[in-house]
Amino acid sequence: MAYDPGAIDAALAAAVGDEPALIAELRLAFVESAQRGLVALEAAQDDDEWRGAAARLKGLAASFGAVRLMALATQAAELPHDAALLAKLRRSIDRL
Structure with a gap:
């Protein structure tokens, strides 16, 4: 990927x-x-804290279209x- x-x-x-300025600001926030x-x-x-953090990271990545990061966070939720x-x-x- x-x-x-x-x-x-x-x-x-x-x-x-x-x-462009707003995009740059939002990218930095992401x-x-x-x-x-x-x-x-x-x-x-x-493991529960790990899975919760992985789920939040996955949701963040999905919100911004960061497909690779989303896939890795999904894997992380399964492999604490x-x-x-x-x-x-x-x-x-x-x-x-």
């Missing part, structure tokens, strides 16, 4: 129109929220505390 750098911007443009989601996964004390998957999530968020 490849990362589509235009998907998020296209989703934002569809929502707010041709407003990236910051995704980073907080990753921190929540890393801090999860048990998987270090390799956590690393993939980190890389995916870093690419945003």
Whole structure:
């Protein structure tokens, strides 16, 4: 699954129109929220906390059209505390 750098911007443009400054602001808010989601996964004390954080990250990704991140968050919900998957999530968020 490849990362589509235009998907998020296209989703934002569809929502707010041709407003480059607003798109940039919303993109930044999305990236910051995704980073907080990753921190929540890393801090999860048990499987339920992990699954909850993964579900929130999946919903966030879906809202912005970040398909790869959404797929990884879906996998994370099924594989609590998987270090390799956590690393993939980190890389995916870093690419945003």
